[in-house]
Amino acid sequence: MLSEPWKRRLINFTHPGVGQRFPLGTRLDLPKTVLGRKLRQRKIMTNPFPWLSKFKGEVRRDEIMSLHTSIRVGGPADFFILPKDALDLQTVLKARGDTPLFVLGEGTNLLVKDRGIRGIVISLKESFKAVEPPVFGKTAENKDKAVIRVGAGVKLSYLAKFAARYSLTGIEHLVGIPGSIGGAVTMNAGAEGTEIGPFIKSVTRITPDGEIEVLKGEDITFLYRKAVFPSEGGIVIEAELEFAKGDTKAIHETMNSHLARRSSTQPLTVPNSGSIFKNPPGDKAGRLIEAAGLKGTTFGQAGVSLKHANFIVNKGDASAENVLDLIDHIQKTVEENSGVKLETEIVVVGE
Numbered sequence: 001m002l003s004e005p006w007k008r009r010l011i012n013f014t015h016p017g018v019g020q021r022f023p024l025g026t027r028l029d030l031p032k033t034v035l036g037r038k039l040r041q042r043k044i045m046t047n048p049f050p051w052l053s054k055f056k057g058e059v060r061r062d063e064i065m066s067l068h069t070s071i072r073v074g075g076p077a078d079f080f081i082l083p084k085d086a087l088d089l090q091t092v093l094k095a096r097g098d099t100p101l102f103v104l105g106e107g108t109n110l111l112v113k114d115r116g117i118r119g120i121v122i123s124l125k126e127s128f129k130a131v132e133p134p135v136f137g138k139t140a141e142n143k144d145k146a147v148i149r150v151g152a153g154v155k156l157s158y159l160a161k162f163a164a165r166y167s168l169t170g171i172e173h174l175v176g177i178p179g180s181i182g183g184a185v186t187m188n189a190g191a192e193g194t195e196i197g198p199f200i201k202s203v204t205r206i207t208p209d210g211e212i213e214v215l216k217g218e219d220i221t222f223l224y225r226k227a228v229f230p231s232e233g234g235i236v237i238e239a240e241l242e243f244a245k246g247d248t249k250a251i252h253e254t255m256n257s258h259l260a261r262r263s264s265t266q267p268l269t270v271p272n273s274g275s276i277f278k279n280p281p282g283d284k285a286g287r288l289i290e291a292a293g294l295k296g297t298t299f300g301q302a303g304v305s306l307k308h309a310n311f312i313v314n315k316g317d318a319s320a321e322n323v324l325d326l327i328d329h330i331q332k333t334v335e336e337n338s339g340v341k342l343e344t345e346i347v348v349v350g351e
């Protein structure tokens with residue numbers, strides 16, 4: 001397997017211009033022949049983003065999204081913006097006008113289509129990484145509790161381990177979920193009967209028009225793999241989570257058994273995007289797919305995992321089209337076999 005830097009070099013070699021940082025101060029125009037010599041003229045590119053002068057982060061053009069999704073699928077995003085802080089985010093949101101915008105976390109629940117994403121992708125992969133030490137207090141019943149403030153770019157697995165260090169219990173069950181806090185809050189990530197929603201005390205967002213808003217946990221409705229906010233389109237930048245004090249040994253044992261169970265039941269060494277379908281009420285999507293005889297079914301390079309039937313794995317250079325065709329085939333076959341129409345859990349974006 002090629003490492004990420006080498007993949008990027010290869011992509012840049014075969015597709016010059018792809019993944020370039022933006023804006024380039026100058027560019028080479030088509031060569032002109034003057035007195036028998038080919039001369040290339042340098043031209044100043046007009047800066048389409050006047051706000052870039054006060055922006056501290058990074059803007060890239062035509063960034064290949066397969067580099068940013070755990071299933072390693074996805075075409076280019078027109079503009080890929082890595083803000084440094086909240087001010088950077090506000091700058092982009094206030095200036096973007098009608099340009100469509102998509103927020104990327106760790107890309108672990110995402111299928112980006114082959115022609116990519118038009119407009120702006122905001123990536124929080126390199127910012128909002130702060131985790132503050134817990135602030136301890138007492139519940140109304142005089143029990144120990146603590147609140148941790150955490151940035152949206154922090155990984156959920158890191159937060160679970162961080163809380164465990166202080167013997168704080170609650171999200172040890174979520175230690176194996178690979179996304180960011182921003183993604184986990186938005187998707188109401190959960191495992192083994194525990195969801196992140198009930199632990200949320202507050203969420204700080206940047207609204208689509210660039211204002212900062214702080215919502216209380218009770219302002220948000222946490223549904224199965226979906227958080228419903230009072231208004232749509234905000235970017236989560238921070239959350240406060242409240243935990244009870246627990247038993248350090250038991251918390252670590254739970255985390256270890258979760259991680260061991262995941263590595264024995266999920267295809268963690270092959271690119272995938274987690275569970276493709278939501279579990280229908282009272283049943284498991286994986287069981288229904290297996291019962292329909294679909295384990296191992298392959299479309300192009302996308303296949304139903306032999307380890308866990310609710311996972312689609314990328315066996316090489318699968319396209320989003322392969323994955324979508326396979327999803328469609330699974331839905332039709334399962335419905336024919338059991339009468340259940342499976343609903344996708346992954347978020348599909350792009351064109």
Ligand SMILES: Cc1cc2nc3c(=O)[nH]c(=O)nc-3n(C[C@H](O)[C@H](O)[C@H](O)COP(=O)(O)OP(=O)(O)OC[C@H]3O[C@@H](n4cnc5c(N)ncnc54)[C@H](O)[C@@H]3O)c2cc1C
Pocket residue numbers: 070102103104105106107108109110124152176177178179180181182183184185186187188189190191225234235236237266268272273274275347
């Ligand atoms: C091997 C594997 C196992 C998994 N197991 C589980 C599991 O047990 N339980 C579970 O619930 N999930 C699981 N997942 C799915 C995934 O990890 C979770 O849904 C996770 O919470 C997604 O976080 P992310 O940062 O990767 O979000 P992304 O995939 O990047 O984005 C998901 C959605 O959240 C939005 N979003 C992301 N960040 C923000 C933000 N800061 N503000 C606003 N919107 C945002 C995106 O726009 C998108 O709509 C698994 C995935 C894999 C690959």
